[in-house]
Amino acid sequence: MDRAGNPDSPLFGMAAEVPSASALYHAAEKVRDAGYTRWDVYSPFPIHGMDHAMGLKKSWLSALVFCGGLTGLTIAALLTFYPSTIEYPLIVAGKPVNFFTVPAFFPIMFELTVLLSAFTATFGMLALNGLPRWNHPIFNWNRFDRVSDDGFFLAIEATDPKFDEEATRAMLEGLGAKHITLVYED
């Protein structure tokens, strides 16, 4: 079996290449059904339905974004209502200084809700993906460079409870994967 990286360093996992997006999709279904949990697929473009093929559950990013948006809304409501109607009420253009000033405050509530939702979505997505990071062990494998061009890869991590060099290799071969390679951490 090919090796990539420094064989003295800990093993990251076993990676392999498949010929096409559809092969990757069907390979993912089989890896999922084989019961692996710590593994990933890599492709030059998003493949529709891949999350289903991989058996991924619904991301809870949306729940985070909801909380982020709610925080923005609350902050905006406090920032506008407290100073303008309680702490230092000012009558502007004959508008009321009570709950009914709310049309003037809606834009602020709206913008802050959107802003914090967008921030939570962006940074929450990065955090859930474990990003940013300096490097990834799979980059030790030269062949993997083609992932941004025409390569379709999958990698099963050594930390997966089902990982076993022989059995995993046999399974990957059974999927028709080529260039099966052991990838090391360094």
Next chain:
Amino acid sequence: MSDHPVKKSVKEYFDYQGFGGKLLFTVALALVALGLAAWGGFQSPKQFAFSWLFAFAFFFTICAGSLFWILVHHAVDADWSVVVRRQLENVAWLFPVIALLFIPIVLNAPTLFKWMKIAPGVDPLLDGKAAYLNQPFFWFRAAFYLGFFSLAAFLLRRNSVRQDKDGDARYTWSSRKMVFGMIPLFALSLTFGAFDWLMGLDFHWFSTMWGVYIFAGSALSSMCVLVLLVTALRSAGYLEGVVSIEHYHIMGKLMLAFTVFWAYIGFSQYMLIWYANIPEETTYFLRRNTGSWNTLNIIMVIGHFFLPFVILLFQDTKKRPALLCTVAVWILLMHMLDMYIIVLPTYHKAGASLHWLDLVCLLAIGATLAAVFMKRLGDTPLWPLRDPRLARSINLRN
């Protein structure tokens, strides 16, 4: 990923077996309601004029919204909407009937649009608008809008139906080319139609956001109607293996998007007028923010935006047809209230007072359109059978 051809056992055409009673009932309902409305029209002509315009605006916006979704479908070469497009085409193809139902408005125009009765030189504000607000131009525009909507719906539906026979991709190309000419005309027709028939109820008042506001309600309500139609067909055993929960998910997302869009436009219009506080602009909201109209307005703000927004926010709602249909019916009721608050305060200035003609006119137009829709439903397959993108649409994954 793979193409699953639709199974042969799937019913492609609507089967009228055991449906005749319902069709007959709808026709009878339409005739009775039209008769009652006509009688009411002689009893209290003014009330009838406003009630009819309210009902007309409600159904007109739904048909216009359906046409909008077809235009967007072709313009962006969408995949997902192929399987539901035929129902949108069926709804949009009701425009010739809508044009016929415009006749009572023609007959009652001077009652509805006061500017028609004012001689030149009496009202300086009207004189300033005379280049636009004059009868010949007004009727030319009305004919143009209704003619354009009918023609656009006809041409796009004809292409779609012809493709059912031979599956030739040139129909897809032809529709795509046509819609680029239709989109600007659609935007202008809907905007100025909304100006002429709804904003024109008070010719002193103006709002540049009016057209977009009516458009937002159109797109939203027509999406709700689509959800209901597709669900009705599915529960009758059609579209099996064609329309899936993934399509509901997308329709639900569009409902959410246009709930927000409607609120965004409605609020922007309100806030600009509220903030500037210029008398000639505030008249519209002043009347609608007084007494019982204000109560209805508050109900609309909560019911048309806050409630559906919170419910539609959750993915679960969009993936449960029964729940999504409930929300769709609710939004349609709110859209009805929206049209009511737009039209009726011009007549009932002091406060809302529901008249039996409001309901009869709704029933008359609604049942007429429903009867024509049901009568035509079986003429064509229930979805575009040989659209080049059909397989992709059926296998949709969000």
